[in-house]
Amino acid sequence: MVFVGWYFVSNTLRNLDERKIATGFAFLAREAGFEIGETSGFAYGAADTYLRALGIGLANTFRIAAVGVVLATILGTLLGLARLSRNWLIARFAAVYVEVMRNIPLLVQLFFWYTIISESLPGPKDALTPVPGLFLTNRGIAFPVLHYDPAQWWVLAALLAGAVIAWRLVRWAKRRQAATGEQFPALSVGLGITLGLSLLVLLAVPHEIDRPALSGFNFTGGAALTPEFAALLFGLVIYTAAFIAEIVRAGVLAVDRGQFEAANALGLPRRRAMRLVILPQALRVIVPPMTSQYLNLTKNSSLAVAIGYPDLVSIANTTLNQTGQAIEGILIIMLVYLTISLSISAFMNWYNRRVALKGARA
Amino acid sequence: MKRIVRLTLGIALLGAGAVHAQGTLDAVQKKGFVQCGTNVGLAGFAQPDSRGAWKGLDVDVCRAIAAAVFGDATKVRYTPTTAVQRFPALQSGEVDVLSRNTTWTITRDTSLGFNFVGVNYYDGQGFMVPKKLNVKSAKQLNGATICVQPGTTTELNLSDYFRANRMTFKPVVIEKLEETLNAYYSGRCDVFTTDVSGLVSTRGSRPNPADHVILPEVISKEPLGPVVRHGDDRWFDIVKWSLYAMIEAEEMGLTSKNIDQASASKDPAVQRFIGATGDFGKMLGVDNKWAFNIIKQVGNYGESFEANLKPLGFERGINELWTKGGIMYAPPLR
Numbered sequence: 072m073v074f075v076g077w078y079f080v081s082n083t084l085r086n087l088d089e090r091k092i093a094t095g096f097a098f099l100a101r102e103a104g105f106e107i108g109e110t111s112g113f114a115y116g117a118a119d120t121y122l123r124a125l126g127i128g129l130a131n132t133f134r135i136a137a138v139g140v141v142l143a144t145i146l147g148t149l150l151g152l153a154r155l156s157r158n159w160l161i162a163r164f165a166a167v168y169v170e171v172m173r174n175i176p177l178l179v180q181l182f183f184w185y186t187i188i189s190e191s192l193p194g195p196k197d198a199l200t201p202v203p204g205l206f207l208t209n210r211g212i213a214f215p216v217l218h219y220d221p222a223q224w225w226v227l228a229a230l231l232a233g234a235v236i237a238w239r240l241v242r243w244a245k246r247r248q249a250a251t252g253e254q255f256p257a258l259s260v261g262l263g264i265t266l267g268l269s270l271l272v273l274l275a276v277p278h279e280i281d282r283p284a285l286s287g288f289n290f291t292g293g294a295a296l297t298p299e300f301a302a303l304l305f306g307l308v309i310y311t312a313a314f315i316a317e318i319v320r321a322g323v324l325a326v327d328r329g330q331f332e333a334a335n336a337l338g339l340p341r342r343r344a345m346r347l348v349i350l351p352q353a354l355r356v357i358v359p360p361m362t363s364q365y366l367n368l369t370k371n372s373s374l375a376v377a378i379g380y381p382d383l384v385s386i387a388n389t390t391l392n393q394t395g396q397a398i399e400g401i402l403i404i405m406l407v408y409l410t411i412s413l414s415i416s417a418f419m420n421w422y423n424r425r426v427a428l429k430g431a432r433a
Numbered sequence: 434m435k436r437i438v439r440l441t442l443g444i445a446l447l448g449a450g451a452v453h454a455q456g457t458l459d460a461v462q463k464k465g466f467v468q469c470g471t472n473v474g475l476a477g478f479a480q481p482d483s484r485g486a487w488k489g490l491d492v493d494v495c496r497a498i499a500a501a502v503f504g505d506a507t508k509v510r511y512t513p514t515t516a517v518q519r520f521p522a523l524q525s526g527e528v529d530v531l532s533r534n535t536t537w538t539i540t541r542d543t544s545l546g547f548n549f550v551g552v553n554y555y556d557g558q559g560f561m562v563p564k565k566l567n568v569k570s571a572k573q574l575n576g577a578t579i580c581v582q583p584g585t586t587t588e589l590n591l592s593d594y595f596r597a598n599r600m601t602f603k604p605v606v607i608e609k610l611e612e613t614l615n616a617y618y619s620g621r622c623d624v625f626t627t628d629v630s631g632l633v634s635t636r637g638s639r640p641n642p643a644d645h646v647i648l649p650e651v652i653s654k655e656p657l658g659p660v661v662r663h664g665d666d667r668w669f670d671i672v673k674w675s676l677y678a679m680i681e682a683e684e685m686g687l688t689s690k691n692i693d694q695a696s697a698s699k700d701p702a703v704q705r706f707i708g709a710t711g712d713f714g715k716m717l718g719v720d721n722k723w724a725f726n727i728i729k730q731v732g733n734y735g736e737s738f739e740a741n742l743k744p745l746g747f748e749r750g751i752n753e754l755w756t757k758g759g760i761m762y763a764p765p766l767r
Contacts, residue, residue, distance in 0.1 A: 106603075
């Protein structure tokens, strides 16, 4: 193995040297010279280095993967449970959704969404405004945001404080229920306290709203989702959710029927039975394949190249083409995806150990 | 993406000895055809026609090389490459020559390990906008969304130009030319930018070309020409002089129509050109009738321009011969 590796490396270097192709990673410190369409909130200009440009690409990959994983999990779980529903219409709808979505290649779906957005939405001059302040155009979805003020950090503090209070409330309610059997809707009350508290603080600090407005070619002000981001997100979420739905369904079906019946016999309502009895057992089955879906979604985000979302692969492609250092560029892409994938695996393995049957691994 | 990985592996795995011991010419002669990297489809430069035969100014350079090496201009195989794939394709040896409207720059000539053999089209970067936007100058493009292809000099010039003029823009960067153009024509971008030749070519293939205007500003020099790998001077010479023979023939008035009668010419320069006297062919390591074959089968530079670019509305402009007010100039064949 070592010998084969050494052969590849030395042969490559000799080939590159013979053709006078530049090698090494020194190019990372050079000025990139190209602009990037969206930067996930980081500052970037053409005068920055290739390293920074790649960093922006990585941030864009993280952004799409993080949002995508959360939304796909929510949508997938809902669909999975819907397919098990006793309502014929809902169950059929979920079944059709899963079969259609997971059988159309993702790339085709991406092109589909991208075309829908860029062809069917109007230009900025005659934007659709379903709600005042919200503008739908083929340049993306522009919406108002809070104008930043340092005092707004207190809102975050209030949110955290509310969360702590809610957590203590839940613990107290659990203890009381264990001791007296009396129930208390701790979760809803806690949530109410948290949101109410943050809203109060928000009204107390400066809160000017930054609205998008048409100026020149495009909307300025507010914030915007670009068509590329939206198309990629739609595509990834809708595609991955179909697989997640099947995993969730399989997980729930894997729980013995007797468990439902036992929960029923105890008089637990269906929803509580699901939450307290079925799902904890189903999770053991669900988590491992779910890890693969999260990895798939993250890796599939590299299809962004096709529709022009500036993810890591897109930026690295540009970089390796401007510098001509293909090997270094590909190496960076491989290392980054390997790191991301291993991190997701490690996290999911840790979570899996938490939900696994205690002692079952012995 | 897969292609890039494969090409990169190609660089890694290629036996160092293979290229070293035998030059590209030997390898080409052994396999019996020239592997030519071209654009995936740019009308007038490289595009398959309705019967699948490649046509264009860049394609004619490939055919000229085949005519010089084999005496048969059809012995070419084409590898369509995107802007991002083209350099790894040449570096890894997948193609013998890259004739793909590629701009000659110092970076590419040095650190990428290439040699530019010459220029077959002098170009410059321009901007195209829909007529209805009513934009008259590139200076009015502040804040515009601009469609551009990745990995090109265009992408870099664009940033430079906007920085120099203190303007901002939003790039939309898509690898496939087709998709980039879709984005522009569907209104995702206000502006499409590439070399002026590319703008004219894409506009010309639209049903209603008059709906789009090309702005007067030309913001860069883009000398486009064929490229070969560093370190194989013999092959470099053959490609270089195949190109120059076409330009020289136009200057001498030799065309595919009249070259058969040229053997009767008393002009010693013509006699040398068609290989009746002298031994330029031997010096290059190919048949002595190499230049005759190029002109007979492919035509001179002017003929190639006339056949491929004129129908799309291109003017000769600076690509006219130096004797007629342009800057097309071949070193003497003697």
